[in-house]
Amino acid sequence: MAHTIDVSVVPPPLKVGWSSPQSTGQTVSPLVERKLIPAGPAYLAHVRRAVHKLTFEEHDKHEESKRLANSNGDGANGDHDYGIGDEEEPEELLSLDPKEWKKQDHYAVLGLSHLRYKASDEQIKIAHRKKVLKHHPDKKAGVAGDSNDDAFFKCIQKAMEVLTNAERRRQFDSVDPFYEDLEEDVPTAGQVKNAKDPNAFFFKAFTPVFEREARFSRKQPVPMLGPFDASKEEVEGFYDFWYNFDSWRSFEYLDKEINEGSDSRDDKRYTEKKNKSERARRKKEDTARLRQFVDLALGVDPRIKRIKQEEKDAREAKKKVKTGGVNGLTQKQQLEEAKKKAEEEAKQKEEEEKVARAEAKKAKAAAANAAKKARRAARGDDA
Incomplete structure (x- = not known):
């Protein structure tokens, strides 16, 4: 704990002949209070x-x-090592032919298979440096069994050349072999229908596909599939975005190389025309593939059925409120019907009472006549 020590300071005496400075007569600007706001890293x-x-x-x-x-690393090997570039190197990878560099997986060569298009420029440089230190021909010169190290080192250099060039890296990402294999493995309507829980299967199977395709969008951020209870506006916005998907994906990486040894302009023009036609064809097929997948998702999306049912219930509830909820009649009509029914019941009751009074009167008259006849008969007997 810090301790405070008071030290007495005695100012020195003034010099002999010192006098206070005379006023210049100039005005001093007024003091202005300013508020300082703390900021900065x-x-x-x-x-x-x-x-x-x-x-x-x-x-x-x-x-x-x-x-x-x-950086997706752990820094276990030093301040400049993010734990990347240390992936296992199978024999198939080490035996790549540098002349077939277009067929190689550049991310796998640099040990970035787990990152791929998400790898930053810094991570690529770090992975390249580690690979160079490990596979440089000078380092393994004379070592038995390493005859192919020179070839693999060329593959490393080519991978670095492609991935550090923004345009060429985008071209390679467009045809990344890792994702091209996944494009063929997409869920089907039958799988959703036959699933034990179709709703849960839909989101589990379709969400990662949309996430993969989102990397090609020019517009960012890209709306994702969302939850089951998403609103109608969110669902409509999602499908509207994907039906108007603006993709930057291109297929120049698959172009046929022009024969540099040929001096024929016609050959070069033909090859360029052929490449352009192939790019257009692949682009059209890719657009159709994505549209077909979005159609499939829309057709089996459980939220569409939920939204339609909610809209139907809302219409029925609105109609019920509007009509009063009884046999499609308005409230005024219901009151009129009730009044008419009450009048009919009252009239019927009145008629029944009238008939009952008439029958009672008739019965009374009959009883009186019977009594009168009985009296007459009694007088006749006495006589």
Whole structure:
């Protein structure tokens, strides 16, 4: 713990003949109070340390771990090693022919198969440096069994050349063999229908496909499939985006190489024309493939059925509120019907009472006549 020590300071005496300076008569600008707002990386670092209660050493360690995590590495082999470029090198990879460089997987050559198009320029440089240190011909000169190291070293250099050139890397990413194999493996309507839980299977099977295709979009960010309870606007926006998908994918990487030894302009023009035609064909096929997949997703999307049912229920509820909810009659018509029914019941009851009174009167008259006859008969007997 720090201790405070008070030290008494005695100012020296004034010089002999010293006098205070005379006023110049010039006005002094008024004092202006200004508010200083803390900003900058140093202040933000201070705030992070204060909020998380970290020491300088702990904060630096945390930032370093974040930097390494963002690079998909662990930094286990030194400050400049992010744990990339250390993938296993099978014999098939080491025996690549540098002359067939268009057929090689450049990411696999540099040990970046787990990152692929997500690999940053820094990660590519680090992976290349590690591969060069490991496979440089001078380093393994004279070592038995390493006759192909020179060839694989050329493959490494070619991979570096392609992946550090933005245009050529985009061309290679367009026809990346890893993703071309996955494009053939897409879910079908039958698989969704026959699944134990069709709803869960739909999202599990279709989400990664849309995520893969999203890397070709010129417009970013790309809307993803979303959850089952997504709103109608979200679902419509999702399919509207994918039906108007603007892809930057191209197929120049697959162009047939022009014979450099040929001096014939006709041959070169023919090859260029053929390449252009093939690119257009592949682009058209790719667009049709994606459209077909979006059609499939729309056809089996459980949210479409849910939205239609919700709209139907809403229409019925609206109609029920509007009509009062009884046999399609309005409230006014219901009141009129009820009034008419009450009048009919009252009239019927009145008629029944009238008939009952008439029958009672008739019965009374009959009883009176019977009594009168009985009296007459009694007088006749007495006589």
